[in-house]
Amino acid sequence: MIKLIETVTEMRLAASLAHKLSQRIAFVPTLGALHRGHESLLREARRHGDLLVLSIFVNPTQFGPTEDLSRYPRPLEADLERARAAGVDLVFHPTSDEIYPAGYQTFVEVRELQKGLCGTSRPGHFAGVATVVLKLFHIVQPHVAFFGEKDYQQLQLIRRLVRDLELPVKIVGMPIIREPDGLALSSRNAYLAPDERQQALALSRALARTREQFSHGERDAHQLLATARAVIAESPSVRLDYLELVDAETLAPVETTLTQSAVLAVAAFVGKTRLIDNISLRA
Numbered sequence: 427m428i429k430l431i432e433t434v435t436e437m438r439l440a441a442s443l444a445h446k447l448s449q450r451i452a453f454v455p456t457l458g459a460l461h462r463g464h465e466s467l468l469r470e471a472r473r474h475g476d477l478l479v480l481s482i483f484v485n486p487t488q489f490g491p492t493e494d495l496s497r498y499p500r501p502l503e504a505d506l507e508r509a510r511a512a513g514v515d516l517v518f519h520p521t522s523d524e525i526y527p528a529g530y531q532t533f534v535e536v537r538e539l540q541k542g543l544c545g546t547s548r549p550g551h552f553a554g555v556a557t558v559v560l561k562l563f564h565i566v567q568p569h570v571a572f573f574g575e576k577d578y579q580q581l582q583l584i585r586r587l588v589r590d591l592e593l594p595v596k597i598v599g600m601p602i603i604r605e606p607d608g609l610a611l612s613s614r615n616a617y618l619a620p621d622e623r624q625q626a627l628a629l630s631r632a633l634a635r636t637r638e639q640f641s642h643g644e645r646d647a648h649q650l651l652a653t654a655r656a657v658i659a660e661s662p663s664v665r666l667d668y669l670e671l672v673d674a675e676t677l678a679p680v681e682t683t684l685t686q687s688a689v690l691a692v693a694a695f696v697g698k699t700r701l702i703d704n705i706s707l708r709a
Contacts, residue, residue, distance in 0.1 A: 428510050430517050434525070434565055437518045441479075441567040449476035453568030453595075455559065458482040459499040459613035460508045463603040467572040468512035470600060474570050480509050481518040481562055483525065487533070487554030499616055518566065525561060533557045536590070539583045539677055543691055544702065547667050555580055556587055563595055570596040574603075576610050578689055578704045582677060602703070608634065610703045617699040626696045628661035632669075633705040636690055640707050645684045647671050650707075654690065667693035667700065674706065685709055 431437045444451050452475025454467045472478050482505055489495035502519070509517055533553045540552035563571070573581045581599050588597055603611045608630035609623070618626060632654040639653050651671055658664055671680045674687040684707065691704040 428506065428514055428517060430506070430519060432519055432521070432524070434520060437516075437520075437565050438567075440516060441565070444477045445567060450570070451475055451477045451479060451566065451568045453479045453481070453562075453566050453571040455481045455483075455562050455571065455573075457484050457498065457613065458505050459501060459616070460505045461603075461611045461613060461615075463574055463576065463611040465508060465512050466603050467574060467600050468509070468514060470598070471570070471572045472513045474598075475568075477516065478512075478514050479516045479518060479566050479568065480514045481520075481566065483518070483520055483558070483562075485525070485554060485558045486522055487526070487557060488551050489554070490548055490550065493548075494614075494617075499613055518562075525558065534560055534587070536583045536586050539579065539586050542677060542679070543579045543668060543670060543672070544693060545579070547693070552580070552583055556583060559584055560587065560591070560593075563593055568595050570598060572598045572600055575599045575706075576602045576612070576702065576704070578691060579677060582675065604630065610701070612701060614699050614701060618696060622663070622697045622699065625661045625663045626699075626701055628658050628664050629692055629694060629701060629703045632657035632692065633690060633703060637705050637707065640684075645709070647680045647682055647684055650684070650690065654692070658692075658694070663696065665695040667695065671707075674708075 452471040454471050456464055484498050486495055534556050535553045536556055545552050575581060585597050607627060609627055635657050636650050636654045644650060654669055669692045671688055671690050674689050680688050687708045689704050689706055693702045
């Protein structure tokens with residue numbers, strides 16, 4: 427039977443009890459609006475824990491003043507049904523006041539990894555991410571936590587946060603889940619009109635074309651990027667935010683020959699909707 431928890435105090439008590447019973451806590455933090463990508467995280471997390479905790483919290487500190495906080499989808503009942511089907515034991519669904527009570531003023535930053543890529547176009551975003559994840563880890567006290575690789579910069583930032591602060595939680599990255607036509611699953615896909623959704627396929631096509639070129643031996647960073655740009659340019663309604671080839675661990679740009687494992691990451695606006703995607707290129 428799934429249990430909904432809305433207060434920090436109750437969640438702490440549940441976590442403390444699990445630790446006393448020597449139960450392994452597996453944790454999947456989300457903003458809600460669950461889809462098959464989230465379900466893949468939950469199914470894997472179910473295999474790794476005695477107690478499976480899902481958090482649903484639309485974190486206001488990771489949204490900029492012009493972003494979609496107010497209209498971000500919040501289908502709680504549908505999310506709870508998906509959670510039940512995935513075998514979730516506890517759903518932590520706090521209000522903003524629970525996480526950021528009156529007078530709250532403390533934030534943490536991962537200084538280098540928050541730069542570039544999404545950090546450039548979304549200033550303050552990753553301070554909000556790092557802070558809420560750290561708070562959730564302290565509240566939920568998980569042994570293992572699962573994050574999707576679609577938010578690759580976020581995943582690397584959280585891994586660094588855990589290493590630097592010596593947090594007792596294992597971070598597991600999970601592969602991107604795609605629609606049959608290649609579109610990466612995202613809660614924001616719901617914003618796309620039918621014609622916009624077709625245009626959005628340019629992102630996955632560009633990544634797939636570049637991976638094919640890489641598999642045939644191309645290692646020049648400029649050529650790989652040019653291939654991806656050319657595919658995206660075929661869809662003029664897609665407006666690039668960034669397209670970058672970066673080191674898989676440090677996220678530093680790869681500017682010449684690719685000799686190490688890298689990630690080709692893209693963010694673009696399709697209409698008013700900002701989408702992100704990436705692929706790994708393993709040297």
